[in-house]
Amino acid sequence: MTYTDFTIGAPIADTAAPEGPIETRWERRRFGVKLVNPANKRKMKIIVVGTGLAGGSAAASLAELGYQVSSFCYQDSPRRAHSIAAQGGINAAKNYRNDGDSVHRLFYDTVKGGDFRSRESNVHRLAEISLQIIDQCVAQGVPFAREYGGLLDNRSFGGAQVSRTFYAKGQTGQQLLLGAYQALERQIDAGGVTMYSRHEMLELIIVDGRARGIVARDLVTGETTSHLADAVVLASGGYGNVFYLSTNAKGCNVTAGWRAHRKGALFANPCYTQIHPTCIPVSGDHQSKLTLMSESLRNDGRVWVPQKGGDTRAPGDIPEAERDYFLERQYPAFGNLVPRDIASRAAKNVCDAGRGVGPTGLGVYLDFADAIARLGRPAVAAKYGNLFQMYQRITGEDPYSVPMRIFPAVHYTMGGLWVDYDLQSTIPGLFVVGEANFSDHGANRLGASALMQGLADGYFVLPNTIGDYLAGSRLTPVAHDAPAVVAAEADVAQRVETLLSIDGNRTVDSFHRELGHLMWDHCGMERTDAGLRKALDRIPELRHEFWSSVKVPGSAATLNQSLEKAGRVADFLELAELMCLDALHRTESCGGHFRAESQTDDGEAARDDDHFSYVAAWGYAGEGNAPVLHKEDLQFTYVHPSQRSYK
Amino acid sequence: MRLNLRIWRQDGPNDKGKLIGYRVDDADEDMSFLELLDVLNEKLILDGDEPVAFDHDCREGICGACSMVINGQPHGPQKATTTCQLHLRHFHDGETITIEPFRAGAFPVVRDLVVDRGAFDRIIASGGYISAPTGAAPDAHAVPVPKPQADRAFTAAACIGCGACVAACPNGSASLFLGAKITHLGELPQGQPERDSRVVRMVQAHDDEGFGGCTNTGECAVACPKEIPLDVISQLNRDYLHATTTRR
Ligand SMILES: Cc1cc2nc3c(=O)[nH]c(=O)nc-3n(C[C@H](O)[C@H](O)[C@H](O)COP(=O)(O)OP(=O)(O)OC[C@H]3O[C@@H](n4cnc5c(N)ncnc54)[C@H](O)[C@@H]3O)c2cc1C
Ligand code: SF4
Ligand code: FES
Numbered sequence: 001m002t003y004t005d006f007t008i009g010a011p012i013a014d015t016a017a018p019e020g021p022i023e024t025r026w027e028r029r030r031f032g033v034k035l036v037n038p039a040n041k042r043k044m045k046i047i048v049v050g051t052g053l054a055g056g057s058a059a060a061s062l063a064e065l066g067y068q069v070s071s072f073c074y075q076d077s078p079r080r081a082h083s084i085a086a087q088g089g090i091n092a093a094k095n096y097r098n099d100g101d102s103v104h105r106l107f108y109d110t111v112k113g114g115d116f117r118s119r120e121s122n123v124h125r126l127a128e129i130s131l132q133i134i135d136q137c138v139a140q141g142v143p144f145a146r147e148y149g150g151l152l153d154n155r156s157f158g159g160a161q162v163s164r165t166f167y168a169k170g171q172t173g174q175q176l177l178l179g180a181y182q183a184l185e186r187q188i189d190a191g192g193v194t195m196y197s198r199h200e201m202l203e204l205i206i207v208d209g210r211a212r213g214i215v216a217r218d219l220v221t222g223e224t225t226s227h228l229a230d231a232v233v234l235a236s237g238g239y240g241n242v243f244y245l246s247t248n249a250k251g252c253n254v255t256a257g258w259r260a261h262r263k264g265a266l267f268a269n270p271c272y273t274q275i276h277p278t279c280i281p282v283s284g285d286h287q288s289k290l291t292l293m294s295e296s297l298r299n300d301g302r303v304w305v306p307q308k309g310g311d312t313r314a315p316g317d318i319p320e321a322e323r324d325y326f327l328e329r330q331y332p333a334f335g336n337l338v339p340r341d342i343a344s345r346a347a348k349n350v351c352d353a354g355r356g357v358g359p360t361g362l363g364v365y366l367d368f369a370d371a372i373a374r375l376g377r378p379a380v381a382a383k384y385g386n387l388f389q390m391y392q393r394i395t396g397e398d399p400y401s402v403p404m405r406i407f408p409a410v411h412y413t414m415g416g417l418w419v420d421y422d423l424q425s426t427i428p429g430l431f432v433v434g435e436a437n438f439s440d441h442g443a444n445r446l447g448a449s450a451l452m453q454g455l456a457d458g459y460f461v462l463p464n465t466i467g468d469y470l471a472g473s474r475l476t477p478v479a480h481d482a483p484a485v486v487a488a489e490a491d492v493a494q495r496v497e498t499l500l501s502i503d504g505n506r507t508v509d510s511f512h513r514e515l516g517h518l519m520w521d522h523c524g525m526e527r528t529d530a531g532l533r534k535a536l537d538r539i540p541e542l543r544h545e546f547w548s549s550v551k552v553p554g555s556a557a558t559l560n561q562s563l564e565k566a567g568r569v570a571d572f573l574e575l576a577e578l579m580c581l582d583a584l585h586r587t588e589s590c591g592g593h594f595r596a597e598s599q600t601d602d603g604e605a606a607r608d609d610d611h612f613s614y615v616a617a618w619g620y621a622g623e624g625n626a627p628v629l630h631k632e633d634l635q636f637t638y639v640h641p642s643q644r645s646y647k
Numbered sequence: 648m649r650l651n652l653r654i655w656r657q658d659g660p661n662d663k664g665k666l667i668g669y670r671v672d673d674a675d676e677d678m679s680f681l682e683l684l685d686v687l688n689e690k691l692i693l694d695g696d697e698p699v700a701f702d703h704d705c706r707e708g709i710c711g712a713c714s715m716v717i718n719g720q721p722h723g724p725q726k727a728t729t730t731c732q733l734h735l736r737h738f739h740d741g742e743t744i745t746i747e748p749f750r751a752g753a754f755p756v757v758r759d760l761v762v763d764r765g766a767f768d769r770i771i772a773s774g775g776y777i778s779a780p781t782g783a784a785p786d787a788h789a790v791p792v793p794k795p796q797a798d799r800a801f802t803a804a805a806c807i808g809c810g811a812c813v814a815a816c817p818n819g820s821a822s823l824f825l826g827a828k829i830t831h832l833g834e835l836p837q838g839q840p841e842r843d844s845r846v847v848r849m850v851q852a853h854d855d856e857g858f859g860g861c862t863n864t865g866e867c868a869v870a871c872p873k874e875i876p877l878d879v880i881s882q883l884n885r886d887y888l889h890a891t892t893t894r895r
Contacts, residue, residue, distance in 0.1 A: 085705045141832050148794050288679070
């Protein structure tokens with residue numbers, strides 16, 4: 001069964017955001033929400049799936065408000081959520097540098113950076129909340145970098161011309177997550193949160209049209225159990241691992257979101273993928289993941305390739321005059337600091353032209369020689385020491401003396417479950433926060449803004465908006481033997497049993513790798529009509545082969561990591577098809593979605609606002625049926641859409 | 648390159664477990680150590696065997712999930728390097744490598760190389776935080792923090808909670824882990840109000856979980872992939888002494 005076809009459904013609108021002046025929308029929304037009285041909060045139960053920045057901060061904050069929270073993660077500890085790996089920093093419009101920053105500028109930069117495919121209301125709120133996030137984290141003891149006077153240090157990051165990025169060496173995500181994790185542990189100790197580590201959500205439970213619980217598998221005992229609640233929050237992260245190789249942690253997956261999608265939640269803009277320009281290139285077939293080299297390196301490193309293709313001299317032997325600092329040449333205003341989508345594609349183009357470096361030809365140099373000459377080695381080491389070390393560990397080369405080799409890699413997914421201004425999906429009672437939702441970043445995310453969004457959602461937005469739903473819905477208790485619960489449990493058991501019983505001749509990883517190649521080739525940095533159609537032909541076949549010849553050893557009643565992977569890859573095999581379909585239907589280029597057919601004369605992305613200024617929210621129509629496209633029109637009142645230019 | 652592996656296999660917490668020998672013929676020096684296990688596991692699966700279970704996630708040395716004792720050393724031979732960041736260029740062709748789980752009374756084996764480190768979470772829950780409910784924070788610049796203190800707090804906060812320190816310690820003590828959190832929060836002005844109660848509760852939780860006492864062997868700091876300095880343990884002891892001998 002293949003489909004390159006879809007049907008158009010009714011348009012969709014975000015009715016939760018107030019109209020009127022953008023500066024006061026969030027304030028007015030907070031005033032407009034119904035409140036739950038404290039005595040009732042204690043009786044209400046909320047499930048939060050995920051303990052990253054979004055889920056950890058949400059679970060802790062909801063418990064502080066008095067709700068009973070159940071928190072889930074697949075790792076052995078909530079502290080290991082993938083947010084821990086974020087390196088570079090977190091944005092906030094504090095204007096501590098007096099360099100012209102403001103809430104409005106952060107709002108403007110983010111809408112523009114998202115290539116005019118995000119909602120103004122959401123982005124403005126994000127920029128406003130950014131101020132409080134830093135305050136909150138400092139109060140928790142997050143050890144941000146400081147200056148000698150004791151005040152917080154900032155740097156400019158990922159295409160911003162002001163210094164608004166707060167950081168903790170190259171470990172900002174770790175320190176922010178530990179702050180949220182410690183707040184979460186505090187609530188666990190206080191009895192407000194029940195923690196389910198090594199538990200994986202495998203199904204959403206819907207009763208009378210509302211999200212009322214999940215089915216989760218205890219990854220140690222193998223037991224699957226239903227957990228019931230008044231509302232469910234998904235904070236399950238992004239789906240970059242559909243590409244097999246990405247900078248995401250190995251366990252990152254789409255299962256929680258995809259299961260919800262199959263049960264009715266719309267999935268928005270699945271094709272918007274961020275390819276990060278500065279990652280360590282692939283070294284061989286055994287490669288299991290890609291490592292990001294923080295983008296902050298582009299503040300001091302210069303990107304270049306030899307002018308002539310096939311130049312095999314060592315980088316140090318290539319004279320200045322025979323080097324092409326292609327970003328500085330093509331984008332004199334921003335130079336090495338152009339946004340990610342632009343830097344990545346420029347690197348791809350020079351490699352496609354045969355000028356790439358390293359053993360595979362898929363790499364460009366990131367050179368610190370000038371920075372070392374200008375600032376001295378100790379200053380460079382103080383800024384980037386840990387990143388240099390990481391690079392050396394992986395490649396065996398010393399970046400102080402030989403330029404780094406970097407290549408773009410899949411890093412972040414802007415798409416995700418559709419949510420309204422309240423972060424509620426199209427299933428009442430199902431909220432989605434962090435990278436798992438589609439909000440705020442449009443078609444391209446700016447550096448240091450995912451951490452900001454995750455924490456904004458979890459600390460400040462959701463705790464304010466979820467009460468409106470809970471206060472406004474009269475929910476009756478659901479019994480563990482209610483038909484919807486029993487059916488969801490049975491579905492999970494059936495799926496697990498099927499996966500174990502196929503006993504074919506190919507491993508889960510081999511399917512995942514093949515899917516990844518296919519997606520990278522056809523739904524990666526550059527997409528074409530023909531390529532996407534090829535992928536859309538192959539994915540259903542691959543899925544069929546998976547379900548007839550995968551080999552999953554072991555049993556369901558123990559820790560079985562092959563089984564965990566199999567379930568995740570099965571869902572990726574479905575998501576991949578929707579991603580390609582979304583990419584095929586969007587014949588414009590925008591942000592991380594570059595359609596070769598839609599470019600300007602000088603090779604830049606050409607948007608088509610007349611036809612595509614909308615969010616593509618896809619509905620599931622059952623196995624084998626064409627998905628339904630619901631369009632949410634985007635209005636721009638404050639930032640006028642223009643062709644992005646970084647020249 | 649060709650490597651001989653002796654890997655600890657144990658079906659479950661109640662199984663006795665033993666070392667089993669395997670051979671990987673097509674290892675490559677650019678592979679990471681976990682990629683070596685991936686290659687072995689792919690082969691085991693196709694041969695109808697069960698793959699080796701091991702914890703891992705980020706594979707870039709920051710989540711703290713990976714946890715193996717390699718040739719007797721937690722995280723293996725390379726200084727300041729987690730298992731996932733260790734590459735095969737540090738081993739030689741034909742070498743025999745022994746791989747075991749992090750062993751400690753407080754870290755029961757779940758399966759093969761996977762252990763239960765839940766005790767670490769419970770230690771943090773007992774007091775490893777600053778009570779700052781969401782929304783209650785003053786402006787971030789309201790309280791300047793001198794850079795040396797901020798830097799020391801950061802150095803200690805870099806702990807990834809992997810447990811190598813415990814696996815390395817002859818007493819199975821988690822003092823380095825505990826001292827790191829005490830030092831991180833105790834260095835900061837925001838951490839002062841709870842400083843005494845924190846250390847008392849966390850030490851109690853540490854002992855209750857069955858971790859041993861510290862006898863200053865220093866093995867923990869040698870094994871620590873994040874180079875958490877040994878002086879965090881002195882800090883822990885000072886803070887504990889202060890909290891238990893004075894009343895504020
Ligand atoms: C290497 C790297 C560096 C980055 N650097 C930056 C940066 O400098 N600045 C920035 O702003 N952003 C950065 N990002 C992006 C940012 O880190 C992420 O977008 C963000 O942390 C996502 O947070 P989250 O809370 O949404 O999800 P995650 O942190 O991914 O957490 C997901 C959680 O969901 C759980 N989960 C998932 N599925 C299930 C399931 N089925 N059942 C149970 N639990 C489940 C997981 O256990 C985990 O707890 C970086 C990303 C990467 C990969
Ligand atoms: S102190 Fe070091 S060895 Fe111990 S848990 Fe922390 S990072 Fe791991
Ligand atoms: S897998 Fe995350 S630290 Fe090794």
